[in-house]
Amino acid sequence: MPSVRSSGRATSLPRPAPAGAGRLPWPLRLLILGAAALVCLLSAAVGTGQPGADDGNGLPWLVGHLAGLAAAGLIWWLAPTAAPGWVVIGYTLAESAYMWSFGVDAGWAWPLLIWISVLPGVALVWLALAFPAGRLRRGFDRRLVIMASTYLLCYATVTLLLNPQYPLDAGHERSVYAGLANPALGSLLGQVHAGVMGLFAVVVAGVVLLRWARSSGAARQVAFIMPVAFVIWLVIGVVWSLARLSDWPQELRLVVEDLNVFSVVFVPAAYATGLIRMRTLRARAVDLVQTGETTETGHDRWDGSVKTVLGDRTARLVWPGSQRTTDRDARGRAMSTVGDADAPLVYIEHDAALLDNPQLLRSVSASLRIMIDNERLTAELRQTLREVNRSRLRIVQAADEARRRAERDLHDGSQQQLFSVALRLRMASDEARADGQLALAEGLETTIDQLASAIKELRELARGLHPALLAEGGLGPALAELGRRCTVVTRVNVELRERPKQLIESTVYYFVSECLANVTKYSLATACDVVVSADADGALLVMVADNGVGGADPAAGSGLRRLADRVDAVGGSMRVESQSGQGTVISMELPA
């Protein structure tokens, strides 16, 4: 797993929590969500038809709550930490608890629900500020959440003490906790509370909007969802409050009530949607690898791809050892390291907002690492291939040289000695014959005949090793000689202005020699053509064509295979066309 580490101002990216620790196993998650859904269902059933519940219909609430639970499930599935999922579930249950207060007359118990009913406010503030990282990274955010929690608990407690009835319009019996019962003060407190809550909501919306406005494109791509959802929720809340407090027409009030019911789910749904969006961004990290495959060393194009995939026009790659200055200490910038910290492959300089999406950074980092590794491996492979090709060429050259030397040694050594031995034997036999030693003379002559056939065999062997004519006369005479010795009538046409390099000459010679040997052995041909020509660039084209039975299979015989290897070694290519019954054309192309 490639690691992404940030340096400079940015703190290191959180690792994904290992399964089982921060993340719940999915059956347990389903169980928890199912239980929460059951609670919502019960609360809707209990609240429905009770006075105070809007029109006595709990169904819109139930739909909103179940949607909230679905969002919680999505968030659990997508978020790196379990916290936001729990918060959304808590939020939904707390919302649904409000319904209980209409349906359950539990005497001493129901007023306590007021504490639960203030929790959704805290949850919303937390969700809006913690998105998308799933935790409060700034001290300001933490203080804001603590302030909201403290205020709401205080408000709930004071309300409990002041209001003899809670909720005011639920029509329950007097609250046993209203020790300081003062309806007038309670009513005033209610109005102040609405104002304070409105202020809180405006502050949070302001903070979220401001951050979004100041962030780079990277953050905006993801973070716009939350401010939008939060502001819509806020507006609906304000409108709803106004509608409750003033004498709006009944129809309008009902519309606002319904909107308010559904606005419950806005923020959790926005949270889940944002996570889905981040996931699709991560999927685009694959684009990086595709870009990498189409370029060889186009690091600039990688740069462009990283910008696109991160959605951050300011992002760029900084290569280790490069002279490019970095803005790592600039406000809002961050550096992430691809590769190990002690052996970095490349740094990504990017908007600090992207630290909220560590999985995206990790995906991009992993892709970059693959691309860099791939580039390095490709380069190594090319280098190895070059070396292998060079060494293969050297082997062919060495083999050629060895054959040349062996032929030279045979020619200058053994062959000449055998000639002179034969000559001496002849002189001896002539002498013996002159002396009348006919038996000895005949014996010597038999030996001379045996020696003569040995000399012939040795000559054929030496010729096969390396034709003397090739070295002296080049391909024209040497191939003509090959054609002359072929038992099939062979026309040889060598159209070369100048002699190719020795290695190329010998390759052409062995190619034609092997092909003609095959023509003799297998083709049953009556005619054969050998053509050697050069194109304008000096590349050699060699073709051996016969009118025989065809059906030559390069895979079957070792001869053609060996030939292909040798042609390959000098950088040429070979083709065999041999349809059964249509003769055989073996051609070869050698580079200039």
Next chain:
Amino acid sequence: MASVESRVLRVAVADDAVLLREGVVQILRANGHQVVASLGSAAELVEQIEGGLAVDAVVLDIRMPPTHTDEGIVALEQLRAGGFTAGVLLLSTYAVPAYAVRALGSGSGTGYLLKDRVSDSGTLVAAVERVAAGESVVDPEVVSLLVAERTRSDGLDHLTEREREVLTLMAEGRSNSGIARALVVSLKTVEAHISRILAKLGLEDSPADHRRVLAVVRWLEHTDA
């Protein structure tokens, strides 16, 4: 085999293979000829002859230092260009028709023989004597190679069996009388065969034996065009 000339020849031998060279020297001397130079390279031979060494014939190995390719033929062409008219017998390890054509092309009194022949009784000496007399000599193996190939490609069907025999002997550089002796026919018969063969092959008859041999060998080697 009857020797063409019975006079004592002054012969120079050039071959880098010492043992073989000494053998050739011995066999020439044993046949009554005088070896005036026994040399290890073609360059030394050219130097000696251009320096005024008088010879009737030269026995010259083709493949010698420094390049080990065609030094002998190069030396031959160099000598002929300098007006050298004595006989030159080239010795070759391999039967290479192209070499034979090249050698014959340098002028009359030239021969091309495989080294195998040095152990044939009298062949080498006879060849030296023939080139010294201005005749041409082509090794029978080279000729049979050429005739076999020509037979495969052109068929040579328009020649009779006897004509083909005569053609072969012509290509080996035999004179009319030599052919007559070899085939045990009359000189007139041989001359009739030869004129028919040359007509069939589209070759002009030449009063000089050497030119006729060259034409025939070139035709066989496909270099007549």
